[in-house]
Amino acid sequence: MGRFPVPDVETLPADLRERIEAETERAGFTPNVFLAYAYRPSHFRAFFAYYDALVADTELTREELEMLVVTVSGVNDCLYCVVAHGALLRIYADDPRLADQLATNHRAADLSDRHRTMLDFAVELTEAPGHVDDADVEALEAAGFSRRAVWDVASVVAFFNLSNRLSVAADMRPNDEFYTLGRD
Amino acid sequence: MGRFPVPDVETLPADLRERIEAETERAGFTPNVFLAYAYRPSHFRAFFAYYDALVADTELTREELEMLVVTVSGVNDCLYCVVAHGALLRIYADDPRLADQLATNHRAADLSDRHRTMLDFAVELTEAPGHVDDADVEALEAAGFSRRAVWDVASVVAFFNLSNRLSVAADMRPNDEFYTLGRD
Amino acid sequence: MGRFPVPDVETLPADLRERIEAETERAGFTPNVFLAYAYRPSHFRAFFAYYDALVADTELTREELEMLVVTVSGVNDCLYCVVAHGALLRIYADDPRLADQLATNHRAADLSDRHRTMLDFAVELTEAPGHVDDADVEALEAAGFSRRAVWDVASVVAFFNLSNRLSVAADMRPNDEFYTLGRD
Amino acid sequence: MGRFPVPDVETLPADLRERIEAETERAGFTPNVFLAYAYRPSHFRAFFAYYDALVADTELTREELEMLVVTVSGVNDCLYCVVAHGALLRIYADDPRLADQLATNHRAADLSDRHRTMLDFAVELTEAPGHVDDADVEALEAAGFSRRAVWDVASVVAFFNLSNRLSVAADMRPNDEFYTLGRD
Amino acid sequence: MGRFPVPDVETLPADLRERIEAETERAGFTPNVFLAYAYRPSHFRAFFAYYDALVADTELTREELEMLVVTVSGVNDCLYCVVAHGALLRIYADDPRLADQLATNHRAADLSDRHRTMLDFAVELTEAPGHVDDADVEALEAAGFSRRAVWDVASVVAFFNLSNRLSVAADMRPNDEFYTLGRD
Amino acid sequence: MGRFPVPDVETLPADLRERIEAETERAGFTPNVFLAYAYRPSHFRAFFAYYDALVADTELTREELEMLVVTVSGVNDCLYCVVAHGALLRIYADDPRLADQLATNHRAADLSDRHRTMLDFAVELTEAPGHVDDADVEALEAAGFSRRAVWDVASVVAFFNLSNRLSVAADMRPNDEFYTLGRD
Secondary structure, eight states: OOSSOOOOGGGSOHHHHHHHHHHHHHHSSOOHHHHHHTTSHHHHHHHHHHHHHHHHSOSSOHHHHHHHHHHHHHHTTOHHHHHHHHHHHHHHHTOSSHHHHHHHOGGGSOOOHHHHHHHHHHHHHHHOGGGOOHHHHHHHHHTTOOHHHHHHHHHHHHHHHHHHHHHHHHTOOOOHHHHHTTOO | OOSSOOOOGGGSOHHHHHHHHHHHHHHSSOOHHHHHHTTSHHHHHHHHHHHHHHHHSOSSOHHHHHHHHHHHHHHTTOHHHHHHHHHHHHHHTTOSSHHHHHHHOGGGSOOOHHHHHHHHHHHHHHHOGGGOOHHHHHHHHHTTOOHHHHHHHHHHHHHHHHHHHHHHHHTOOOOHHHHHTTOO | OOSSOOOOGGGSOHHHHHHHHHHHHHHSSOOHHHHHHTTSHHHHHHHHHHHHHHHHSOSSOHHHHHHHHHHHHHHTTOHHHHHHHHHHHHHHTTOSSHHHHHHHOGGGSOOOHHHHHHHHHHHHHHHOGGGOOHHHHHHHHHTTOOHHHHHHHHHHHHHHHHHHHHHHHHTOOOOHHHHHTTOO | OOSSOOOOGGGSOHHHHHHHHHHHHHHSSOOHHHHHHTTSHHHHHHHHHHHHHHHHSOSSOHHHHHHHHHHHHHHTTOHHHHHHHHHHHHHHTTOSSHHHHHHHOGGGSOOOHHHHHHHHHHHHHHHOGGGOOHHHHHHHHHTTOOHHHHHHHHHHHHHHHHHHHHHHHHTOOOOHHHHHTTOO | OOSSOOOOGGGSOHHHHHHHHHHHHHHSSOOHHHHHHTTSHHHHHHHHHHHHHHHHSOSSOHHHHHHHHHHHHHHTTOHHHHHHHHHHHHHHHTOSSHHHHHHHOGGGSOOOHHHHHHHHHHHHHHHOGGGOOHHHHHHHHHTTOOHHHHHHHHHHHHHHHHHHHHHHHHTOOOOHHHHHTTOO | OOSSOOOOGGGSOHHHHHHHHHHHHHHSSOOHHHHHHTTSHHHHHHHHHHHHHHHHSOSSOHHHHHHHHHHHHHHTTOHHHHHHHHHHHHHHTTOSSHHHHHHHOGGGSOOOHHHHHHHHHHHHHHHOGGGOOHHHHHHHHHTTOOHHHHHHHHHHHHHHHHHHHHHHHHTOOOOHHHHHTTOO
């Protein structure tokens, strides 16, 4: 898989090994992103610590968070993130089709005003960050997001603009399991 | 400054306070990015831990790292990062003009082949991540980057695609000092 | 479904009814594209006659044809075509993952040179038709396509640039069945 | 002419020969598109049957139909369609200049609100199909198009997104006559 | 015509009046660009003095100069310049069809290598000036342009990037005569 | 400097020599743009005569004129114009930071409505001239620009779309002095 060596899990520092084992237990397989980042332990720690912070300290539901990830990853053409987070979105939204809709075109999904506004913002901040303006933030507030939640939306979008770029540069490939998880 | 509240430093958790004090001592002023992220301490910790990892564990010189940051931030129209990291680049490269050149158009700077190839890659990974290909990685290797260094280049580009987007969403403004640091 | 009335199949002209019944029998459900086009019987006949000609008189394998459709539909953000033809591609290629790869980014799929060249051409003819040049046709020939097969590639790309645009304008929605067909 | 062989009309199936003779009689010369498509008789039949259906079963005037064709073909940089349908537009609109205006920039033509809205929609559906939305359809209705006419507008735009792409891929060249027809 | 007042020629300063009379005599009608610029006599003088310098002091043939103008104006969607300079190109090239070809898509015209390279450069300098590079200049030299002629090519492209923008901002309209001049 | 020979000032025609001496006296150094254009005296005269007319006959303040230049040059990635006119803007606006803000992203500067509208127009006329419309001109008027001032705004934008393109084609480099002028 990919453009960088994948280390043997046994040889990794204990904290990485533990995290990988926990993730493997939770998922039933080892998501490839953990193996890819293990190439550089200090980056592994930083990347997942940031991800954990986004999930733990947020005004967004987990479903909303994954809606953002899948939409942004679709815009950025990132296969790993579309497929792996597509699976998570199917599970958290309890909806077997929403991920394919958002990855292809969020305008073709039946979204609440709140979610349509959220994803319009995500696409703009991804495609043309310099165009973001007070009016965009006000549109989010008018759709029901607190100012604190606006930070969370922007942070998730920003983080996956990082994640998408490292994934494509590393040519990360989604585990086969992700393609079908949550489809029934 | 910006679209989110800036907390009083005195009220922050000790680790944030210590980091902010250390940065203030080092720079002679408190760079606004630290105050902006302090709005959400868990995100502050994650963001700067990632940044620290990129600086500490890398095959790139500090000058190369800042060349990447300024070029990417110019493409993304991010004022805070262009101005603040422009100052860092002037200092680390000991060159008062390189930052303005890269922020405007890296093709108009007198670069070595190594650095021109590095910045061409940075622009492509920023503007069109889905277009990155084996050929791009091979071009970096032909210009003298080890495979390990390719990861570092990609990671810096990816991280500042995060940083640029949060900065513009938060409307972070560079401290006045950054505009002139390292110009003489 | 969608932005135009869907007629009662019972009221349709006999040839449309027969086609719809045949398709329903073949698929086990009535693909929505047949109901959408039935709104205008003369357009229904023309659209499916063209499609039938492309499938019947071609130098491409059916798998190649569906690879083209899914790639083009991904570029054009067309949900109906990505999902419905994604199912067909999974079946004809006997590959449960290729469709998601091509819909997201054909550069992230493990393709033969022949297929990579074919899909590079498809993307260019979709995104920037005026840029197509003798060199592009020669690249297809160098990858093993006869001149006659070049016509077939171009025709499939062209036809789905029609189909994608009518689908999004009509807001056609894929049948639920398409999301999962061929995934195991 | 072009990138594919042009068959001898005498050798073509009778139905193609008859159509070509009828078109030649009508125009006073044989429009090259008929010779180009004759390379593949089954595709010839499908292409012109669709075109005939669009012209025969429509809520648009013939002038409006050709306005759409010329505008879309200008966006797609398709020489054959700009020049051949430019001639048709001059004739149907009884206006020797409208075609050059629309092929260059529909915003620079003196259009009724109805036609400006129609062509704005045509440009969006051509350039960014995934952006089309309920609001665009409502704008057409507000400009006087019935819902049924919206289908016709979208169908013409879609069909010429096919036609433009096959024309450029085949490098079809307009007959000399088309450049001057209807200019006085 | 247009968005700015057109002064009465009788009231203009003598040098403008003389120029306008000379142009009127030469063309048989008064090209609208002279009336449009007469709104601001000092700008009129500067604009036409620059134009005169480009025509008088150049290594390009007049035909090449007009090829550049029509191609650039097509990219910039400028109706006045496409139509007025289209007429000039038909006359100087003694070719009734080249202008329509270049305005639509210079890749669809039968050009010498010299002219194809010249127009590829013109399109790049128009669409993405920051991308121009030593390699582009070397390509022009390889196609037979002296270094001095490269300056002339760039100057014509640059000047009509000015002219196109003022024409569209002023909504200048081509005289009816230009649409047909040189077509037979 | 650059891609074209720079003549010896002593050998230039008297009017060029005088202009260059006057500019040198005024600035304390010879701005490189004068040496670059001196390669072709007739073009030198035309270029600076136009520039002089824009500055002398205008409804804009000199500060506004330089705001336009820096913003347009940032969009066009022109190093010479960003740096040289950045210095002029710092001086005329008596603001050491506005130039860096506008060159990076005019949306990140604290602008009056008048200036925000003016620069939004400048960006549109630069990036997509064919999209300019009556509504854009009306927006300028609503922001306080007379119709005559609209011409001036458009003319400055148009002229620097010329200037930017010749500068990048010639690879003009800003004098070192411009990088620091007006920063304190």
